Amino acid sequence: MTENSEQDYQFRHKNIFGIEQLSVADISHILATARSFREISGRPIKKVPTLRGKTIVNLFFEPSTRTRLSFEIAAKRMSADTFNIAASTSSATKGETLVDTAKNIEAMSPDVIIVRHSSSGAPQLLAKHINAAVINAGDGAHEHPSQGLLDMMTVMEHKGHLAGLKIAIVGDIAHSRVAISDIIGFTKMGANVSVAGPQTFMPSHISLLGAKVCSSVKEAVSGADVVMALRIQLERQNDSLIPSLREYSQFFGINRKLLELAKEDVIVMHPGPVNRGVELSPDVADGGKSVILDQVANGVAVRMALLYLVLGGNKGGDGQGEIR
Amino acid sequence: MNGIIQLKNGRIIDPTQKRDEIADLWIENGIIVNPPKTPATAIEVHDVKGCWVVPGLIDLHVHLREPGEEYKETIETGCRAAAAGGFTAVACMPNTKPVNDNGAITRFILEKAASCAARVYPVGAISQESNGEKLAAHGEMKAAGAVALTDDGRPVLDSRLMRRAMEYASSHEMLIMSHAEEVSLSRGGCMHEGEISTRLGLRGIPAAAESIMVYREIALAELTGARVHISHVSSEQSLALIRNAKARGVKVTAETAPHYFTLTERAVLGYNTHAKMSPPLRTEKDLQAIRTALRDGTLDAIATDHAPHSILQKEVEFNLAANGIVGLETSLPLGLALVREGVIGADRLIELMSCAPAAILGVAGGTLRVGGTADVTVIDPQKRFTFSTEKTFSLSKNSPFDGWDLQGKAVLTILAGRITYCDI
Numbered sequence: 001m002t003e004n005s006e007q008d009y010q011f012r013h014k015n016i017f018g019i020e021q022l023s024v025a026d027i028s029h030i031l032a033t034a035r036s037f038r039e040i041s042g043r044p045i046k047k048v049p050t051l052r053g054k055t056i057v058n059l060f061f062e063p064s065t066r067t068r069l070s071f072e073i074a075a076k077r078m079s080a081d082t083f084n085i086a087a088s089t090s091s092a093t094k095g096e097t098l099v100d101t102a103k104n105i106e107a108m109s110p111d112v113i114i115v116r117h118s119s120s121g122a123p124q125l126l127a128k129h130i131n132a133a134v135i136n137a138g139d140g141a142h143e144h145p146s147q148g149l150l151d152m153m154t155v156m157e158h159k160g161h162l163a164g165l166k167i168a169i170v171g172d173i174a175h176s177r178v179a180i181s182d183i184i185g186f187t188k189m190g191a192n193v194s195v196a197g198p199q200t201f202m203p204s205h206i207s208l209l210g211a212k213v214c215s216s217v218k219e220a221v222s223g224a225d226v227v228m229a230l231r232i233q234l235e236r237q238n239d240s241l242i243p244s245l246r247e248y249s250q251f252f253g254i255n256r257k258l259l260e261l262a263k264e265d266v267i268v269m270h271p272g273p274v275n276r277g278v279e280l281s282p283d284v285a286d287g288g289k290s291v292i293l294d295q296v297a298n299g300v301a302v303r304m305a306l307l308y309l310v311l312g313g314n315k316g317g318d319g320q321g322e323i324r
Numbered sequence: 325m326n327g328i329i330q331l332k333n334g335r336i337i338d339p340t341q342k343r344d345e346i347a348d349l350w351i352e353n354g355i356i357v358n359p360p361k362t363p364a365t366a367i368e369v370h371d372v373k374g375c376w377v378v379p380g381l382i383d384l385h386v387h388l389r390e391p392g393e394e395y396k397e398t399i400e401t402g403c404r405a406a407a408a409g410g411f412t413a414v415a416c417m418p419n420t421k422p423v424n425d426n427g428a429i430t431r432f433i434l435e436k437a438a439s440c441a442a443r444v445y446p447v448g449a450i451s452q453e454s455n456g457e458k459l460a461a462h463g464e465m466k467a468a469g470a471v472a473l474t475d476d477g478r479p480v481l482d483s484r485l486m487r488r489a490m491e492y493a494s495s496h497e498m499l500i501m502s503h504a505e506e507v508s509l510s511r512g513g514c515m516h517e518g519e520i521s522t523r524l525g526l527r528g529i530p531a532a533a534e535s536i537m538v539y540r541e542i543a544l545a546e547l548t549g550a551r552v553h554i555s556h557v558s559s560e561q562s563l564a565l566i567r568n569a570k571a572r573g574v575k576v577t578a579e580t581a582p583h584y585f586t587l588t589e590r591a592v593l594g595y596n597t598h599a600k601m602s603p604p605l606r607t608e609k610d611l612q613a614i615r616t617a618l619r620d621g622t623l624d625a626i627a628t629d630h631a632p633h634s635i636l637q638k639e640v641e642f643n644l645a646a647n648g649i650v651g652l653e654t655s656l657p658l659g660l661a662l663v664r665e666g667v668i669g670a671d672r673l674i675e676l677m678s679c680a681p682a683a684i685l686g687v688a689g690g691t692l693r694v695g696g697t698a699d700v701t702v703i704d705p706q707k708r709f710t711f712s713t714e715k716t717f718s719l720s721k722n723s724p725f726d727g728w729d730l731q732g733k734a735v736l737t738i739l740a741g742r743i744t745y746c747d748i
Contacts, residue, residue, distance in 0.1 A: 142525025
């Protein structure tokens with residue numbers, strides 16, 4: 001099924017909490033598995049029986065259209081039964097805790113729970129109380145592993161490799177779980193990650209995760225193979241993190257002129273949805289260097305791979321998904 | 325209470341008398357004597373060879389949760405945990421429900437405590453309901469038995485109110501204890517701001533949130549001439565400010581808690597809510613600074629900040645979990661580790677955990693002087709045990725030290741001649 005050359009390799013994670021827990025071999029294996037699944041989405045009949053009879057629950061405590069839909073399509077293309085639960089993060093205030101919710105869902109015997117939650121660490125908490133595999137679909141400002149993997153897959157597709165590339169990540173690093181997953185993932189695979197943005201958007205000690213902190217967007221973008229802009233939450237300007245969106249776009253937005261500093265064959269990425277004219281000028285967002293829609297397409301393949309692998313597509317797991 | 329107890333062959337350590345020798349300690353009718361006056365008919369003899377005989381430990385910072393949250397801890401269970409930890413007295417913080425901001429609540433606490441296994445010294449609130457707006461009835465609480473004042477759990481944000489509190493409390497000769505936290509910096513944060521918070525995606529609290537407020541308290545103590553005590557110091561920067569202020573003669577004292585000299589922010593890894601506390605666990609550098617400050621006298625006391633919470637508040641998302649850990653039964657073993665590691669001597673540990681707390685609070689105890697009340701703790705510094713929250717006396721089980729192999733513990737706790745805990 002996979003293109004992995006190491007015969008004795010086994011995928012051993014029951015839960016996917018973040019890129020941090022994955023080894024280089026794990027990431028290579030997931031990406032290879034995803035590549036083999038991508039072809040299914042191109043068929044006239046986009047369905048294989050691989051996960052027939054499996055029950056997959058999308059447990060989303062935060063609104064999300066793209067990620068939820070992407071996981072749902074991934075599950076359905078493999079013939080799993082999917083259920084969507086839109087829960088309120090504030091259920092705790094009504095007396096039901098996350099652990100209560102977990103136990104209730106567990107009582108219905110699902111095989112995989114995909115969870116999106118505003119609290120970092122919520123997937124780990126769930127996993128302690130349920131037998132089903134847990135996949136993190138974004139927790140607080142911690143990680144968004146499937147997004148990190150689809151980003152790696154997209155870069156790999158365009159560049160053929162990850163090692164040695166210069167990846168510039170620009171924008172709100174501090175509030176971005178995508179940025180954390182990307183920084184950890186790309187550096188693990190041998191790429192050089194530079195980050196830039198206003199200092200109010202820089203978490204302390206981000207360099208200890210392996211990223212180079214640049215003093216300007218120009219510096220980050222210069223010579224870059226990949227430029228990734230992050231979404232700015234529009235309410236950040238009310239939190240005194242940036243004076244205004246206009247000022248942000250002037251000093252930290254990616255436009256065509258800035259891109260001239262990058263490598264000729266630079267690709268532009270964004271986890272979406274794009275605030276056009278803020279993080280990316282419209283001509284860049286929709287221009288020839290943009291691979292944003294490739295990211296979306298690869299998202300389905302990566303999520304198919306994750307579902308397949310956590311459900312024992314490769315036997316012998318130890319049932320652990322430790323982040324340490 | 326009546327009768328004679330003889331503690332034989334123990335190592336008597338009493339910093340107030342500069343005593344450290346192998347000898348017997350006699351207790352007669354609840355008083356330390358030498359030798360007993362009445363010819364004894366029945367003497368209760370304990371051979372405590374190899375053990376330390378010290379003044380009863382005093383914890384100047386605990387939360388007993390009664391009234392209001394008896395499912396977490398009651399005055400009775402808290403005192404039993406205290407006795408098991410070697411404490412003969414505890415000072416309880418006022419953030420109960422309702423807040424201890426008046427004489428009636430203070431009296432209620434003392435009435436409940438009267439028959440318990442430890443002395444309880446109520447600490448009253450600085451402001452009404454601890455909401456930082458109006459001064460609480462300091463004089464009335466003192467008359468009812470309160471020994472100090474704090475809005476612990478919450479800082480007094482209004483600097484002018486804190487100034488007034490220091491001035492007004494001084495006229496009642498009451499100590500102000502400060503929970504130093506600049507909340508506009510710490511708001512929303514749930515652990516120390518640094519590498520681990522970035523890695524875990526948790527909102528951080530910088531050490532500056534503490535030190536800014538520590539400096540304000542020092543400045544106000546200088547302005548008013550009041551005596552101020554800084555609670556649960558966690559950071560190197562705060563210690564530098566306190567050290568400097570003490571050198572200038574400012575009347576400031578300070579405590580830290582065992583978790584700050586034992587654990588770092590790394591204890592939070594895995595979203596361990598048992599390591600969530602306020603102020604948060606900090607870096608290795610802060611931990612080393614705390615150890616230095618315990619040795620050089622910048623820190624005056626070790627307090628537990630015993631903060632019981634039920635599993636309901638801990639088995640939740642990390643950012644939603646309650647702050648605090650139980651500490652009465654682990655404080656002494658963790659302090660003894662400092663002695664074993666050569667950070668401080670045995671006499672200094674007893675000073676930090678008994679003599680100094682008594683002096684800071686202005687209460688009796690903290691000494692083994694003949695003629696004084698027999699509040700005595702016997703410590704076996706060799707005894708090894710595995711700490712288990714399942715076996716604690718506290719109603720709550722929130723401790724990051726659950727399952728730790730510890731060495732050294734209280735084996736006999738005597739409160740006014742009455743044995744409140746025995747594990748010999």
